[in-house]
Amino acid sequence: MRPRSTPALRPRSTPGHRLLHSVFAAACLTLIASCGGGGGNGDEITPPAGNVGRLSGTVSVLITSEPDPNLESEPNDTVSQANDLGSIAAGDVLRATGSITQPSDVDVFQITAPSRIEVELSFVGTSTSADLDVLLVDPVALNAVERYESSANAESGTFVVKGTAFVVVQAFNGTSDYTLELTGRSLGATITEREPNDIVPQGRYLGTFTSGDNVVVSGSMMTGNSDIFLLAMPTASLTLFTCDFSVGNDLDLYFYDATASLNPSAPFQESISEFIPEVTSVNTPAMTLLAVEVRPFQSANTSWTLDINVGTPRLAGLPIDAATPQLVTLSTEPRASLQDLRSGPKGSQASVLPTELPFPSFTGDLIVKAHAQEATATGRAVSARERLEATVAPMGGRIVGQVPDGPAKVHFDLPGGLDEHEAERYSFALCASLRGRDGIAYAEPDYRVLPMALQQTPNDTYYGLQWHYEQIQLPAAWGVTTGSNSVRVAVLDTGSTPAQDLDDREEPGFDMISNPSVAGDGNGYDSNPRDVGDGNGLQPSSFHGSHVAGTIGAETNNGYGVAGVTWQTQIVHVRVLGIGGGSTFDIINAMLYAAGLPNDSGQTTQLCQVQNLSLGGGGFSQAAQDAVNAATAAGSLIVAAAGNENSSTPSYPAAYQNVLSVAAVDYNRERAPYSNFHATVDIAAPGGDVSADLNGDQYPDGVLSTKPDDSSTPTNFESYSFYQGTSMAAPHVAGVAALVLSQNPGLTPAQVSAILQGTATDLGAPGRDTSYGDGLVNAFAAVSAAAGGGGGPTLSLSANSLLFETPTAAADVIITNVGSGLLQLQSVSATTNSGGAWLSAAFVGSGQAGSTDASSLRVNVDGTGLADGLYEGQVRVESNGGIANLGVALSLGGPGGSGPVYDVFVLAVDIDVSPPETRSQFVLNTGGSLDYLLSQLPAGGYVIVAGTDEDDDGYICDEGEPLCGLYPALGLATRIELSSMGSISGLNFPLESPNFGSMAGAPLEGFRRLPTSGQN
Template identity: 45%
Template sequence: MNNKFFVFLLIVSIFLIQPFYLHSEVTKDVSSEDTKSPDLLRPKIVSFQPLSGFTAGKGYKGTEVLISGSNFALAAKRNTVTFGRKIARVIEATKDSILVRVPYGAKTNRIRVKTPAGRVVSQNKFEIMGKPVILSFSPSEAAIGDEVTITGFNFADANIQSSAEKKRASNILDKGFLKVKFGNLKAEVTSATENEIKAIVPDGALNGKIKVITPAGTTRSQKEFVVNESPGKEAVSINVGDSVTETLDSTDNSFYGIFYDVYKFEGKALQTLTIKMSSNDFDAYLYLISPDDAVLAQDDDSGGGTDSQITITLPEDGTYSIYANSAFEGAEGSYELSVIEPSASLLGAISGTLSLQPYITLSEEEPNDSLQTAQQVNSPPVNIFGSASSSDPGYTVSDTQDKVQDIYSMTVDGAIEITLESSSQDADFDLFLLGRYGHIISKSEARGNGLKESLVYQPLSPRQVFIGIKAFSGSGNYILTVDRPKSTTSLPNGGLKGVKENFVPGEFVVKFRKQYSKTGFMKKPEIGSFKMAGPATDGLALLKLDDAAKVLQSKNKAAASGKRFKSQNISNEDLKTLTIETLKKLRKSPEVEMADLNYIRKAYSTTPDDKYYSLQWDFSTMNLPQAWDLIKGNDDVIVAVVDTGIASKHLDLQGRLVQGYDFISDQQNALDGDGIDPNPEDPGDDSNHKKSSFHGTHVAGTIGAATNNGTGVAGVTWKGKIMPLRVLGAWGGTDFDTLNACLYAAGLPNSSGTTPSKKATVINMSLGGAGYSQVFQDRINEILKQGVTIVAAAGNENTDTLSYPASYSGVISVGAIDASLKRAPYSNYGPNITIVAPGGNTSADVNNDGYQDGVLSTLSDDSGKFFYGFYQGTSMASPHVAGVVALIQAALLDKGLALLTPAEVENIVTSTAMDLGTTGKDNTYGYGLVDAQRCVEKAIESIRSSSPAISVSTEKLNFENKNNQLTFSVTNSGGGILTVNSIEADASWLVVEPSTGTVPEKGELIVTVSVDFTGLADGAYSTAIAISSNGGNATIDVSMHVGKAFQRDIGPIYLVVVDKDTLKTIKSAETDLDKNLSYEITSLLEGDYFVIAGTDRNNDGFVCDDGEACGAYPTLTDPQLVSVKANQDTQNISFEVIEQFSILSSGLLKQKPKAVEKGFRIQSLRK
């Protein structure tokens, strides 16, 4: 058999495809074609009853319903039951009954039953119970264990007050149809009806809203429920200088099972006290409460002993409270409490000055005008010197179409503050924060030259972000600073508001106050001259600046020389700036109640109008709609689908097919009565003509179903052609037939003796199996030389065993992910996986749309009907990638450029992929999930030119005091000879050598730039180097800072003195930049301590926890004890505070690794 060269392929896609068809909405109505035999009786519906405790005719989605009647089909699958237009799952059936589950998406409607004998419709409607609603609850306050009555709608539909119905109601609760929660704690439900629930307040409940959860939805009470505490013992008075011995037990105050006593004493401002609680029976825990009920200090005993101690200087006169409690639930025993004022002669002090980790100073490195070329930036703190011009090309943000000239990449593991400053009066810069895939997280766009822009951002978890600089108008230098914010308490997780707006320049939406005349407002010399641009409605008017040219003329330098400033020469940037300035004046005018810009709204991405596009979750997963904004395809791109053939009459494939071929050489396998022929029509792959897959039709629809035609589904490509090549029949296909089909697609000699009029651009093979063939590999090499990219499915055996042709060299091997972006359970894995794409998982419904998460595409069946259905498999993932490859090549063709080579295509696909799993390429996801948007963007960036084209290694140079010489290169990124006519500097302190030169293709000219700092005063300097050539011109901005570096300001810094044994805070102090970072901590008992300093940006009362700057004397890695002597000031305890600190790496914890789990507590500094 081997001598005959026939090797049978195991067709992966056939084995593991599980079809789920959209019968209820997608399959066309074929009732006229039903065959009705007179020997069979039509079915009848007598009644229907939910099994989960509801009255007849009502239920939630997902409820099991028993339909009683007669003449039902004995085989469950031969009964089709629909609730309205939604098909229900038939669980079991007898002649007289059918058990079904109410489908998700169903609405109140009649029940329909269809059997081979006919159809029947219920006389009554089945009512779908709606989302629950809470109207009230009583009582509004109760203790844990009390019963609360909740009233409202749509809770349940069974009254369990009667014993006959208790079983049914119990069934509701047992199956989880009804849940009640106090906060996030589940409550016991004692009874439930449609309008009332009785529930028990659960142990641990806190004040908050009540939730009722049913399969129809979740509702929350508008008011908060109050959990009452049981009354406790009154506070006991204790004097300073006293000590008491008491016992904690179940007769004392209790909070969640922890017993505590309360003491009160009179304290004075600046009085230093030591409060100590000792016990041999339990771990002690102390709280000190201020006169206005704020926690001033606390100390637990997690360090290993049984004592707790607070030493503090009181901030004010008043009555203070002490909470003396055990650290654990249920702990009992005796303890001693003392409040002592140490003698002043026994106290000492510590003082010193802190220093801050300096900024890392960087210069901008070009090119950095795209996500792919973004300049990598260090973790904060960092300063970047750069420059930008509104005329520079840049990255287009898909959300708003803003063009960002400079982009920096940073991995953010905590809150950051980004600041953009410029002293240039000729430029207006805007600041953007972009997500990993280029979408806007936040932006700052204060209008006006030389203004400061700033953003604060806190990610939910470590993530990559891009910082973008947009030159809104003009050009100039800037300084970009990335640091930690002074405070993080007000930051929402996952980013901030601030996505800015596009608006109509010169227009305003204004509402006038009723007592003022609109007509008299049209000319206001102090504001401007306006005209009505639209009719006024209810005081609301659209105003338009009528004298923009005149106003801008007075602001323009041309006015000084007497030149006319014509309105047609007004730049859009200048007019936008004037619009912002005028808006501020309008808002201050007494005649105006409200004024806003006339904002422009746009669709975020292209959305086709295909009927079932909303079910194609796979497309948004790979950023396909954003790619469609850039390219939708090209009719000169052909994708060959090597598969089971095609159902060419499917409505959603019309206009997308070119001539294909049938390469199945075995007549028994072909099932069409002949061998190879020019007809690739799919007759089915089931010899019994009952369960054919029409696999090739599904694959073809994913690549190129007719899109935006108001029907069916969308394809990855909107334009382009599909070449159907049939190789799979009743028992699969052979290598011989498959490789000949591929040769045909590439326009190479093959077994058909013919070639297509135009070869394919891409070949998709959603097929495969084990067994390596050198002959097949050699043919693939020939095909790749023809410039044809090959994409193949990796296999569905959930194994790392190599599957071919996907594992052949040069082939893009595609694995599958599901809707949760995890490897699909069937998908193969291993080192040969190139990329992954959506393949679906028909056993899940992650997006809760009521359908299994398969891939939806075009289908047919053995009866000749055409419809749409869900399949899963790497067979479904592969055409997603093939379609993206078609878009990549279409982008090149649209620019009039030659197609990319297969190697270039694969590089684009892999280098732009969304990284999943382990960082970088891994055996599960390859290079990651295909990203259609980034693929197309990179393809567009790959435009090549045959003429000389100037390119410089950087557009910005930044000199520092220690660096007076830098270099850059001029390269020829095109063809021919680049002649550099001049390289000139615009400042006397800058020297450039050489000033002219020639650069061959792919060559470079090294230019040296020198600065003479002699005689330059402290300050910032900037200039530009102009380069002219026969391949275009270039400008390099030069910036320099002479003198003292910028001083960081990280906000308040807290000093804590820490006990050397327990690592508990003894005393605290505060300093900041206004105090020159100096500090003094007084009233310390004689002894040895560690001294720690740090920020508290999240205001949680701890320093040196995650996200904070931190320092220790003399260093964090090797902290040393500081000795405090009575009546002495220990001076010069100075050290550095740094960012990116983990408490777990501190030398403090070498001997006591469990002493500090979070950070060091700040004591007595704030309320």
């Protein structure tokens, strides 16, 4: 009998598209210093001597008129986001118009009074069916110290203020537009009491008090009544109180700490002498809301005056005089909500004023800038630093750093025992109190800057062209693990080649080709897996095994070449493909060899926990299935390419049981046009499509990896190529499997496969399908699950902002569970800051069983009928794995606008250095073309900002500038990652007239532009 010939197996990849030589040469002139030439099966890249990248796009001038200074700007629902109405003095009028759109809304405004004045408040809502109320919040305790709560949708009254205060509009019921007007009035020599004021919540607020303040208040009373006043004390102070009254009466003074609550349980100090006048001094630490009660011990109907003189504390610093009880500055108990502080029929209305910061900050640290004082009484000018020191020291602060001639970092030692929220509240109270001090230009939290994502970004030369890694959330996975050198991956392919990007990652392997004529090296089995090439002179060699190995584990973060999926894993080449392909028998022996099992060669190796087989063809072989089963039982996971025939016919070895079959997707995460589809497909990964350039990087959308070029002599072993195929998809999965095992080396092949499939991002029809199996491999979710997943599901969205530029449009944002367990989506809501209800969102898809119950979030915009302009909104997703917020901007209008003509500076700001630096600049004029090009950019992370510099101070987007823009929209900053050979276009964004009053915490210096001579 003649033996049956074994079926031939060929590499599961399609040769990559090659650029025309002239085009590629032109690219060499602009991007790299030297380029390799010649033929091959893909686009070869030679490491450049020096590179620059480019960012380009178009800006749109949507608003060229001054913004309405009276119009509220969202978000302004916490004191830390308050709209700044500015400074108010006697004779000044401040106005604000706004809208409460939901019963739970609050609108917060900030005012600053340089001197103590009385403010007349007038508030009118437009809806007769609504009832809106107004509160005044002090800057020290952040408590509602005055309340205007009539049953009508109109409020009026007066309050006293000095320093900073917050005016809060909130709904008792219903919604309404409104107008708020604040008019400054001069105070007389004496501030009179206001009834009722018998309990602390009713006490009249008198503003902030610092050293040198002298105020006289007056009133009258009968036995059984009290008169109470509230004083905000931002600095440590010794205050002298002198209460004078008529002979025959006896009035006493009681002092309460109202900082934590306007319902203090007992006074901390009393003055109950029988003398006239009643005189006492009170030592208070910084940041105290002090309640002063004038109470009759024996009185008919008497008038009285209380003289308040504030000086410095008895001791230079805290703690204060031991003879005086130490006040409790902030309670660690949950603070009372505003409904507990109200009186009258509205006392049951639930309303809590949020005080937390919208972004994390370093509690106890502020960034403060002071103005220099022109001259003192002695004629010596006081520097800004001296003035700042004199201001913050009585508050318990000290300067710990300062930018030359710029802002300083001021540190405050917060009281002990504060929880995170109270520490945050205290820090903002310090900030708010400083904003109202004479000579302070601004005070803001020291915001904590976090990475855009928990991820590792390698510095390899061509990493920016490896789009396929971002697609599977690999950088985020690297933030968890970069692999382990105890994990070994066998590459059953064409063998190894010498390359700087692979040499240190490869262990000794084996040449398992038994037929010398196929091997091409003159012999059969041997211990040298060197790929001698499979070209024929006219057709360059594929060097397929090197390309596969480079995807799995090219040396990474070495400033050279490309990155691999794993940074630590050892690669073992087992050569099975030679001239004309390879045989099933040789591959059977190779699988056994890589699993550490006996085989025909008589040689074995240490167990390779993962085997990558980017090859296939032929029909079913029971011998091969038996070998797969044996290797799996020994602890080796077999990963194989699904095939490139665009066919539903099963391909082997991918279709064998116990093999993880990998299909390919393109740049758009859709089934690649060549990828096989079959019920045995388990998972998908990037395989590329070299016929397209959808990301606009001037290179085909193939998978870039190591591949020598023997189209000329000598062979260039330091070359790289774009390939496409399920051969390229499989090593992505094999590499992720190695990362999973680095997190939990005790996992079995079945468990690793279950993790990879269970955490995949569902694509195509909901659930498992023939094109993608269980979905696109998700490296971050897989390694997180292997590490325990943080104890539960974790919600992740594939984007954090969206920009639409047509009136009607839709976009899908992928929902991923990057933790463990089932992610259950609970609700999705959409809100807009202006323009009405143009934004909506809903969950779509049934998700992935055991991972998430919805596959994506569909965001819809319908701006039909809206005027040209910029509209902003937010989508909020709530789940059992946390909350995610998505910023959405709708930009309507053409590139350009009416109104004045301005020079606009477009900047590329490097955010990988501290402080961020402007690296490139483009100047355009709003009367001409609005296209920009930022060139000569090194690799790194950038934000793009544009704006005017009409005051010619060297900064854009600072206060008073008419135009400012940030890609993709103000408030939606996005990091642009630029590779060393990057060229990113289409970065379009709008310019608008910024409302600086709503930009809480924004540095007034803006962004530094380059001198005009530095323009690119």
